[in-house]
Amino acid sequence: MVNSPDLKEILSQYLIAPDPGRAGLTRAVEGRDEHGNAVALSVVEEPPLTIYLNRQEIVTAMTIGDYPEYLALGFLRNQGMLSPDEEILRVDYDEELEICGGAHRHRDVI
8 A cells, every 4th residue: 555645635635536555455465576585565446346327337447446336427428428418317326236227317327
């Protein structure tokens, strides 16, 4: 984890920012350095997130797990699958299944 006194200030400038201290973001891994010495490292976890639209699987992305609902909507919007004026009624996220979807006025995003 970056240990900068400015990190909190930098992250505060964003509406949505990752929480570097969030439990589950990293896990400890033991390995060996270039000299063969045992080292303990903290590595970022990247659980999969499967995004659905109209009950059809669109993509499975490896993510850091923050804000899956926003990630799904942003991806679908960026790919032109949701237009800017579509009304989003809800977004569903199932943490156990690691899937995200939602419903909007004209189509299901499930």
